[in-house]
Every structure is written in C-alpha cells, then in structure tokens.
Amino acid sequence: MSALFSIAWRSAWNRRFTLVLTVLSIALSTVLLLGVERIRTQLRESFSSAVSGTDLIVGARTGSTQLLLYSVFRIGSATNNIAWQSVQALSAHEGVDWVVPLSLGDSHRGFAVLATTPAYFTHFHYGDHQALVLREGRPFGALFDAVIGADVAERLGYRVGQRITLAHGTGELTVAEHADKPFTVVGILARTGTPVDRTVHIGLQAMEAIHLDWRGGAPLPGLRVPAAQLGQIDLTPKNVTAALVGLKNRAAVFGVQRWVSTYSGEPLMAVLPGVALDELWDVIGVGENALLLMSALVALVSLAGLVAVVLAGLDQRRRELAVLRAAGAMLRHVLALLAIEGALVTLAGVVLGAAAAAVGIASLSPWLQAHFGLTLALSAPTANEGLLVAALLLAGWAASLLPALRAYRLSLADGLSPRL
Numbered sequence: 001m002s003a004l005f006s007i008a009w010r011s012a013w014n015r016r017f018t019l020v021l022t023v024l025s026i027a028l029s030t031v032l033l034l035g036v037e038r039i040r041t042q043l044r045e046s047f048s049s050a051v052s053g054t055d056l057i058v059g060a061r062t063g064s065t066q067l068l069l070y071s072v073f074r075i076g077s078a079t080n081n082i083a084w085q086s087v088q089a090l091s092a093h094e095g096v097d098w099v100v101p102l103s104l105g106d107s108h109r110g111f112a113v114l115a116t117t118p119a120y121f122t123h124f125h126y127g128d129h130q131a132l133v134l135r136e137g138r139p140f141g142a143l144f145d146a147v148i149g150a151d152v153a154e155r156l157g158y159r160v161g162q163r164i165t166l167a168h169g170t171g172e173l174t175v176a177e178h179a180d181k182p183f184t185v186v187g188i189l190a191r192t193g194t195p196v197d198r199t200v201h202i203g204l205q206a207m208e209a210i211h212l213d214w215r216g217g218a219p220l221p222g223l224r225v226p227a228a229q230l231g232q233i234d235l236t237p238k239n240v241t242a243a244l245v246g247l248k249n250r251a252a253v254f255g256v257q258r259w260v261s262t263y264s265g266e267p268l269m270a271v272l273p274g275v276a277l278d279e280l281w282d283v284i285g286v287g288e289n290a291l292l293l294m295s296a297l298v299a300l301v302s303l304a305g306l307v308a309v310v311l312a313g314l315d316q317r318r319r320e321l322a323v324l325r326a327a328g329a330m331l332r333h334v335l336a337l338l339a340i341e342g343a344l345v346t347l348a349g350v351v352l353g354a355a356a357a358a359v360g361i362a363s364l365s366p367w368l369q370a371h372f373g374l375t376l377a378l379s380a381p382t383a384n385e386g387l388l389v390a391a392l393l394l395a396g397w398a399a400s401l402l403p404a405l406r407a408y409r410l411s412l413a414d415g416l417s418p419r420l
Contacts, residue, residue, distance in 0.1 A: 023349040026396065029298045030353025031360065033388050036292055038361060041382055044281060050194045051244075051273050053125035055253050058082070058090060058260055059242035061267040065283065068276040071102055071242040073195050074112035077170070078104070081239035086265050090243065093259065095252040098123050101240040103207050106178075107170045111152050113200045115207035115240075121147075123246055126194045136160050137187030140203050143230065147187035149197040158185055166200070166210065178210040205235035245270070304399075339401060346396025350389055 051057075051072050059067045060080035069075040084101075091099045100123050103115035121132050121139045137160040140147050148158060158164070162185040168176040183202060191197055209230050247253055253272065260270035362378045381389075 019345055022345055023352060025301075026346055026349025026392070027353035027356060029301075030350050030389070030392060031357045032294075032298050033292075033296070033392070034354060034357040034385055035360065036294075037382070037385050037388060038357070040292065041384070046193055048274075048277055049127040050277075051124070051126060053123070053129050053246065054244045054273055055247045055250060056245040056257060056260070056270040057242060057273055057276070058245055058268060058270045061269045064269070064271040064276045065280050067242065067269065067271055068273065068280060070104060071244075072273070074104065074114070074199060078241045081241055082243070082268060083239050083266060084237050086263065086268060087240060087243055089263070089265065090245065090260070093256060095247055095249065095256050096245055097248045098246045100124060100244040101204060101237070102242045102244065103204055103237065103240045105170070105241070106166045106168055106207070106210075108152075108164060108166050108200045109156060111149075111198050111200055112170065112195075113166055113202060113207075115202050115204045115237075117204055120201070124196075124244065126192050126196065130192075132192070132196065133190040134187045135190040137185070139187055140201065140206075141186070142184075143203065143206050143209060143235075144181060144183045145186040145203070145206075146183040147189060147201040148185055149189050149199045149201075150191040151197040152200060153188045158188070160185055160188060164200075166202075181210045204237045204240070208235045208237050209233075335401065339397060342399060342401075343393070343397045346393055346399075349396075350392050354389065 057067060057071050059071060060078060060082055062079045066076060066079075070078055087099060087101050090096060098119060100116060100120050102120075104112060106113040106115075118139055118141075121134075125131055134147070135150065137147070146164060152158065163182050164185060165182045166178050168178065183206070189196060189201075212230075212233065245256070247256060257270045257272070260268050358378060365378070
C-alpha cells in the first residue's frame, strides 16, 4: 500500500500544475458549502436568540410574523397601536408576572428608537436567557436620557455624554427632527448579536414629551413646548406599539393568550415568540435552501472537473499504466492507484477550503456585524458541516473511480507500442 501511495504522489507531482487548478476549484466549492452552512446556522441562531425569557408578545391584531418583526427585529411598522389602558389591564392579570411596554416609530441616523421602561433592562433576555449588560454608563433615569446599543456606538463613534437628536419616522432619509429636545447618551450596552445592538433606547415619557407639539407626523406650526415646562405636564403615554409579557407560570400561557384575544377593550393578539420565530424561518428558509443548492452545484462542477482532468491525463499516462500492468499490476492495483490520487486531490482541496473558510469567518466577522448585523462565530465544526466535508471527500473518491475503470480498459499493447 505504501508503494501505491508513493507512485500516486509522484504521478500527481508530475502533473501538479493541472491538479492545482482542480484543488483550487474543490477548495472554492468547500468554502462556499461551509460558508453558506455557517451563515445559515448562525442566522438561525441569531433569529432564535433575539428574545428569550419572554412568554408572550402582545400587540394590535395583525399577523404573528409581522408582530414579531416590528416588536423584536425593528422591521416594518405596526398596523395599529394598543391603548395604555390595555397595557394596565394586562399587567393586572393574575397570571402575569411582568409587562414591558414598547413604543416605536422614531429613529436616529437610520437606527431604530425604542421607548420603554427601566424594567426592560431587567426582564429582557436574549440567547440562553442572558440579561442585558451595560458596557459603559447606566440605564436611563432622567427624561432625556438615552441608552444605545453596541453597533450604534461603534458606527457613529458615540460615547457616554454624547448629545443626540431623534428624528420622526424610520429609515435613513428622515428630515423631521426633534431638534428642540436633544437627548444625552448615559449608557452603552454590551454587544448581544441581536437587534438591541442597533437600537437607541429612551423612556416612554420621553417619547411622549417629544411628540407633544406634533400631529400627524409633523410639528404643529407656531406651537412649541419648551423642555423646561415638561415637568408640569402629565407624560403618561396614551398608547404603545407592543408589550413583552412574562408569566408567573408558563403553564398558563395559553390561558393568558386566550384572554388577550378575547379582550373587550380593543382587538389584541398575543403570540408565542418561539412559534412566531419558526413561522418566520419557514418564510426565509426558501432563500437559505437556494444558497445551499447553489453551493452544491458548484461542488458538483468541481468534482466533474476532477474527473475531466484525470480522464484527460490518461492519454499521457498510458505508457505509465501499461508498464505497471506489465510488471504484474492487477485490476485492484490500477483502481487503487487512481482512487488514491483522486482522494488525495480531493482531500487537499477540502482541507484548503476548510482553512480558507475559517480564515474568512475570522476576518470578515467584524465587517459583517457592522454592516449587516450578522454575527459569525469561529467555533468547532457542526454536525452538518462534518457531513458536508465527508460527502465532498466521498464524492471525490467516487469520481476518481470512473477514470480508473477507463484506464484499466486500455489494452496493454496500446500502452507499450511505439507511436509513429
């Protein structure tokens, strides 16, 4: 067997330039397969870890996916708000332990603004029930305090003490700003890998205060409420966008959900975050599968290239194989020789591709986090990644058997007879 390995290595080395191209194509397919699989896995983990420890999300009656998108991922907008009286009634329910109201609709330089209560920093969890941690500063306390996420701080270069102004509406192009009521950054949250990183957090009363002199999304002409007079005004919110709910006993979740859906004050709905996340993943999973299929096709083309290279090289190796057969090599020896060569080429390509994928994940992770909010962690290979690598190695070995069978069928005289 060692002799076959030696022969296979020397034969491959003589055709190294051609085989290098094949190795690179297999490495590229490996990078694509492992990269797409890692992105798919991390994306799913990011979605599932965006909120944890919350039993129900309550909002105006709409689709469960839409409610999850705007309340957790800050995507889209609510079809309607829910009255503050409904939030109070929900808080008074005997099965409810805590309620964290959320109010959305404003932004700051493209980042969502979330108005809530200090209980948000206590009860909101992500990942494996991880609590929010302040990297710097403190939670908001005064009326115009703001706590920003890690991405907001890094991309805009903000520090504690920074003065910022909020804009009415969402998106990058917002022209109506609440310039007369600036906020002060009092805290910066540690990175979570969730939409919290891309959010500016303020108090519910602050959201009410900056809209006192606004109607229909625009400031009222000739009316300005100075910040100095806000202490004399009741800033209890009239409505909010949604609410996160924690229960005293999770076994009561369906009972509370039914109570919300039959609430007589206004049409409401309550969704289980886990169920809504699964529904959302079913929607975006089509694109994920398409990327995986594309990578598989690239891998198939690379393996086809391996077969083509070995077949094309048979004409140059007829004398080599004929000499081996004349020396007593049998079918299994010829098959083993070319199978070993194909396996070595495939192994080299897969190892090179796996190393390139690891380097790419480590180097591109900060850029992906900063520009797309996608967290890629360099960790031990998953079971699916191991299966993909094993499938590539097996397919490369199987692909080398076809040229091996073709080589054995060449006649001995064909290889040894001189060519004129």
